[in-house]
Amino acid sequence: MPTFEPVLLRRVGKPNSASLETYRADGGYRALEKALRMTPAEVTETVKSAGLRGRGGAGFPTGLKWTFLPKDATTVYLAVNADESEPGTFNNRIIMEGDPHQIIEGIAIACHAIKCGTAYIYLRYEFGRSYRALKQAIEDCYAANLLGKNILGSGKDLDVYLHRGAGAYICGEETGLIESLEGKRAWPRIKPPFPAIEGLFRKPTIVNNIETLACVTHILDRGIEWFKSMGVPPDPANPRDAGSYGPKLYCVSGHVNKPGCYELPMGITARALIDDYAGGVWKGRKAKAVVPGGMSMGFLTEKELDTPLDFNGPGKVGCLGLGTAAVMVVDDQTNMVEVLYNSCRFYSHESCGQCTPCREGTAWMTKILERILDGRGQLRDIDLLLEVANGIGIIPGTTICGLSDGAAWPVKNAINKYRSDFEDWIKSGRKSTLVSLKMGGH
Amino acid sequence: MSFLSEDLRQKIIAELPKYPTKRAVTLPALHHVQDVLRCVPLEAIKEIAEILELHPAEVHDTMSFYGFFRDPEHKLGKNRLQVCRSLSCMLRGGEEVLAELCQKYHLQPGDTTPDGKFTLEFAECLGACEGAPCMLVNDECYLSLTTETASEVIEKLGS
Numbered sequence: 001m002p003t004f005e006p007v008l009l010r011r012v013g014k015p016n017s018a019s020l021e022t023y024r025a026d027g028g029y030r031a032l033e034k035a036l037r038m039t040p041a042e043v044t045e046t047v048k049s050a051g052l053r054g055r056g057g058a059g060f061p062t063g064l065k066w067t068f069l070p071k072d073a074t075t076v077y078l079a080v081n082a083d084e085s086e087p088g089t090f091n092n093r094i095i096m097e098g099d100p101h102q103i104i105e106g107i108a109i110a111c112h113a114i115k116c117g118t119a120y121i122y123l124r125y126e127f128g129r130s131y132r133a134l135k136q137a138i139e140d141c142y143a144a145n146l147l148g149k150n151i152l153g154s155g156k157d158l159d160v161y162l163h164r165g166a167g168a169y170i171c172g173e174e175t176g177l178i179e180s181l182e183g184k185r186a187w188p189r190i191k192p193p194f195p196a197i198e199g200l201f202r203k204p205t206i207v208n209n210i211e212t213l214a215c216v217t218h219i220l221d222r223g224i225e226w227f228k229s230m231g232v233p234p235d236p237a238n239p240r241d242a243g244s245y246g247p248k249l250y251c252v253s254g255h256v257n258k259p260g261c262y263e264l265p266m267g268i269t270a271r272a273l274i275d276d277y278a279g280g281v282w283k284g285r286k287a288k289a290v291v292p293g294g295m296s297m298g299f300l301t302e303k304e305l306d307t308p309l310d311f312n313g314p315g316k317v318g319c320l321g322l323g324t325a326a327v328m329v330v331d332d333q334t335n336m337v338e339v340l341y342n343s344c345r346f347y348s349h350e351s352c353g354q355c356t357p358c359r360e361g362t363a364w365m366t367k368i369l370e371r372i373l374d375g376r377g378q379l380r381d382i383d384l385l386l387e388v389a390n391g392i393g394i395i396p397g398t399t400i401c402g403l404s405d406g407a408a409w410p411v412k413n414a415i416n417k418y419r420s421d422f423e424d425w426i427k428s429g430r431k432s433t434l435v436s437l438k439m440g441g442h
Numbered sequence: 443m444s445f446l447s448e449d450l451r452q453k454i455i456a457e458l459p460k461y462p463t464k465r466a467v468t469l470p471a472l473h474h475v476q477d478v479l480r481c482v483p484l485e486a487i488k489e490i491a492e493i494l495e496l497h498p499a500e501v502h503d504t505m506s507f508y509g510f511f512r513d514p515e516h517k518l519g520k521n522r523l524q525v526c527r528s529l530s531c532m533l534r535g536g537e538e539v540l541a542e543l544c545q546k547y548h549l550q551p552g553d554t555t556p557d558g559k560f561t562l563e564f565a566e567c568l569g570a571c572e573g574a575p576c577m578l579v580n581d582e583c584y585l586s587l588t589t590e591t592a593s594e595v596i597e598k599l600g601s
Contacts, residue, residue, distance in 0.1 A: 128581025166508035183468030185507035253530040253571035298591040
């Protein structure tokens with residue numbers, strides 16, 4: 001394999017990397033020029049052939065999603081998901097702040113492919129620097145005729161608007177995002193209809209993630225073969241596997257020496273990522289648990305760290321999936337009861353409240369863990385937690401969206417893989433020193 | 443005589459051309475109001491509803507869903523501080539930073555200092571885990587904090 005060269009992070013950290021001037025000097029917007037000379041169907045086919053799968057968590061093939069739009073649609077919207085909120089995940093923020101034009105270029109290419117004249121970037125409010133970088137980038141693009149009327153003399157019009165969220169995790173769920181953009185509470189919609197048929201303002205809509213759109217830019221610029229030269233081909237034993245191609249932004253945080261965002265070919269193992277890039281586990285300790293792709297994906301044990309972080313790897317060892325590829329490392333001095341409490345509290349706080357199993361289930365799992373951490377747990381609480389976790393989510397079929405699958409998975413993994421941590425804590429009757437327990441606040 | 447200033451009304455009206463429905467301006471309008479007034483009073487809800495041709499209950503329904511917006515009884519201080527409590531920050535001492543700041547400034551999470559200088563809250567994952575523990579000050583994130591460095595940030599805030 002040739003030496004890997006970062007592409008998504010190539011310009012991040014360089015002087016004025018967010019400016020249009022330096023972006024163009026580095027060859028920026030030539031991919032858009034190329035795309036505008038192609039037909040929309042040719043652009044879609046290019047992205048499809050490259051095997052690009054969505055980077056936001058679900059891993060759905062991007063080009064295929066674009067083909068689901070009705071052929072006779074007159075108004076189509078692109079909703080860009082920049083509501084990055086999954087615990088551990090910050091890769092989109094890094095590229096929005098450091099190199100926003102690769103994203104605007106990807107948006108313009110995608111809009112050409114799906115024949116869309118209006119794109120909305122739904123940005124979580126907390127990302128002030130991203131907001132300012134994107135706002136400037138969009139203004140500069142209008143001034144340079146890269147956005148607006150008749151972009152680059154192509155006869156195509158494109159408007160891009162920034163829309164700021166208001167601190168709700170559920171807005172990262174694509175139909176929650178759509179409801180929120182429409183000015184309503186972000187209650188996810190029942191699917192079907194999927195957004196490609198009826199989405200934003202009841203029009204056919206494509207929802208794509210920031211990193212996904214940045215990949216679109218580089219696929220048009222560098223070609224299908226370049227993208228497919230990295231990553232993992234489809235598993236021959238699984239006819240439904242679309243492979244895991246291309247570069248990926250891996251976030252690493254928690255108990256490591258060098259937390260950060262690392263761009264690597266899809267499929268690096270968790271162990272190599274932690275030891276070779278993130279400087280190893282801090283204080284000379286060993287990893288006890290590693291979250292493979294954002295909190296909702298569950299935990300890898302130390303023995304499972306040779307799992308490749310591609311779309312299939314984490315699922316083979318009982319995790320929910322690759323998710324956002326955000327790795328969080330927990331060292332061997334940490335108790336999993338406290339880690340799981342933190343996870344359950346997050347999902348309980350962020351449940352939108354629409355579906356009863358999620359609203360109640362996440363709240364009760366948090367309360368049960370609070371009781372255990374207060375020294376009042378009973379051994380039967382462990383199976384009670386599992387019973388609740390097994391009953392909530394779209395996998396058992398009791399909720400509209402996947403938030404509670406993401407809440408349940410860490411519970412299932414923690415209890416199945418670290419049951420003795422729970423039994424020992426309950427038997428000891430000790431009280432946690434976690435300060436938040438005393439401060440309350442759900 | 444309207445409750446919202448002419449400047450605020452114009453800011454809200456200027457959002458309208460971006461969207462095919464008026465209702466989509468609800469969140470932008472609430473942000474404009476809270477940026478200036480540090481809360482969203484009922485009078486503001488009614489006037490937003492009037493501009494957007496909605497029932498005030500519809501605006502209130504949206505506003506109350508997002509914990510971000512505050513009513514006049516819980517008006518924000520001049521600055522809003524949010525200390526992250528999610529996993530990567532917890533693993534690196536975020537909880538202790540929040541607790542020690544609460545103790546130092548005699549606040550509970552969510553409270554505002556008596557002089558109105560700042561409101562101190564907890565936040566769920568702020569998406570800056572490479573710099574855990576982190577704290578958002580208005581919409582600027584400060585990374586790799588200790589109680590000491592967080593206090594320094596607070597001392598430098600404008601009152």
